[in-house]
Structures are given as structure tokens and as C-alpha cells.
Amino acid sequence: MLEGKDLACVRGERTLFSHLNFTLNEGELLLVQGANGSGKTSLLRMLCGLLTPEFGEILWRGEEIGAARETYHAEMAYFGHAPAVKEDLSASENLDFSCRLAGIPVDGDEVKGALGHLGLGHCLNLPTKSLSQGQRRRVALARLMLVKAKLWILDEPLTALDQAALQLVQNLIGEHLRQGGMALMTTHQPVMITGIVPKTLPLTP
Numbered sequence: 001m002l003e004g005k006d007l008a009c010v011r012g013e014r015t016l017f018s019h020l021n022f023t024l025n026e027g028e029l030l031l032v033q034g035a036n037g038s039g040k041t042s043l044l045r046m047l048c049g050l051l052t053p054e055f056g057e058i059l060w061r062g063e064e065i066g067a068a069r070e071t072y073h074a075e076m077a078y079f080g081h082a083p084a085v086k087e088d089l090s091a092s093e094n095l096d097f098s099c100r101l102a103g104i105p106v107d108g109d110e111v112k113g114a115l116g117h118l119g120l121g122h123c124l125n126l127p128t129k130s131l132s133q134g135q136r137r138r139v140a141l142a143r144l145m146l147v148k149a150k151l152w153i154l155d156e157p158l159t160a161l162d163q164a165a166l167q168l169v170q171n172l173i174g175e176h177l178r179q180g181g182m183a184l185m186t187t188h189q190p191v192m193i194t195g196i197v198p199k200t201l202p203l204t205p
């Protein structure tokens with residue numbers, strides 16, 4: 001279980017949120033909601049250990065994430081606001097590279113399968129810089145299929161996707177949850193995943 005207890009976030013002079021509590025269990029989806037600038041990305045960065053809460057604690061399987069760092073990072077995958085893809089590498093090289101960097105061995109067929117699943121089968125070997133924004137985001141999202149993490153932390157994974165890709169990515173999240181995974185995400189779009197009723201976490205100061 002992932003648990004946030006009495007969390008507060010201050011950026012500059014502003015308290016973005018305080019007294020924030022949530023739990024996330026296997027099979028659950030938590031939608032972090034709030035206006036632009038309310039602190040959604042800041043919260044996700046906290047959950048990844050990239051930002052220290054002003055107050056409160058974040059627990060993974062009952063242990064504070066700093067103390068459980070190694071286990072936690074092995075079980076968590078983060079899809080950032082600006083997806084990390086290297087422009088000069090092809091779609092398949094990007095996936096291969098990022099999985100190796102994370103210590104996850106993948107073979108060419110797995111990479112091809114993940115990219116094909118997200119509708120990128122026809123541009124496996126093109127340099128990422130020649131792909132559209134939506135296609136680049138799909139390359140970064142395809143990584144989720146390979147890293148086999150229990151917890152997905154997704155910052156606006158639905159942005160810039162066309163209707164077909166929206167469906168594919170929501171199906172991917174649904175499949176992850178049905179297999180006992182957990183997901184926490186931000187989005188400004190409606191989320192419709194068959195059989196899943198998301199929990200919501202509104203951010204207010």
C-alpha cells in the first residue's frame with residue numbers, strides 16, 4: 001500500500017496543500033485533481049522522492065519511502081510531465097536504453113511488442129525527434145509495459161493523445177490494475193476505464 005499522511009507542500013512563499021491524506025491499494029486508481037498550479041506535479045515529485053514534503057510522510061508498505069528507497073524505486077515507475085525521451089535515439093533504442101538504465105533486461109521482441117501495442121509499430125526505427133508530440137509521449141508510455149512496476153505514478157499521461165491512443169493508454173492502465181497494480185495520476189481529461197471506479201484526491205490549500 002502507498003500512503004500519504006498529513007502531507008504539506010510549500011513552494012516559494014505559497015502553501016500549495018496541507019493536511020493531505022490518501023491510501024492506494026492493489027487494483028486501485030487515484031486521480032489527483034486540481035487547477036493549474038495547485039501542486040499536482042509537486043505532489044507526484046514528492047511521491048517519487050524528488051521533493052521533500054514540508055510536513056507529513058509517505059509510506060510504501062508501511063515504511064517511509066526514504067528508508068524503503070531501494071525496494072520502493074524497484075517497484076515504482078514514473079511518467080513525468082515532460083516525458084524523458086532522447087531525441088537522437090529511435091523509439092526502440094529509447095526503450096532499450098531506459099530499461100537497461102533501470103537494470104531491466106529486455107529483448108528486441110519485447111520492445112517491438114510494447115511499441116506496437118501503443119500503435120507505434122510503423123516507426124520503431126525512426127529518430128524520436130522526427131515523431132509528433134503524441135507519438136513521443138506514447139514511446140515514453142510504452143516503457144510502463146516493460147518495467148513491470150507495481151506502482152505507476154503518471155503525470156498527465158493522456159495529454160496530446162488522439163482518440164485511439166487515449167483508449168489504448170486507458171486500456172493499458174486498466175490491465176495493470178486488474179493484474180493487481182496500482183496507479184496514481186493527474187489529468188485534466190475525463191478518465192474512463194472499464195470496471196474501474198477511480199478514487200479522487202482534490203488538492204486545495
Ligand SMILES: Nc1ncnc2c1ncn2[C@@H]1O[C@H](COP(=O)(O)OP(=O)(O)OP(=O)(O)O)[C@@H](O)[C@H]1O
Nearest residue numbers: 011012013016034035036037038039040041042043
Ligand atoms: N522550484 C519552484 N520554486 C517555487 N515555486 C515553484 C517551483 N516549482 C513549482 N513552483 C510553483 O508551484 C505551483 C504548483 O506547481 P505544480 O507544477 O505542482 O502545479 P500543477 O498542479 O501540476 O499545475 P498544472 O496543472 O499546470 O500542471 C506553481 O505555482 C509553480 O509556479
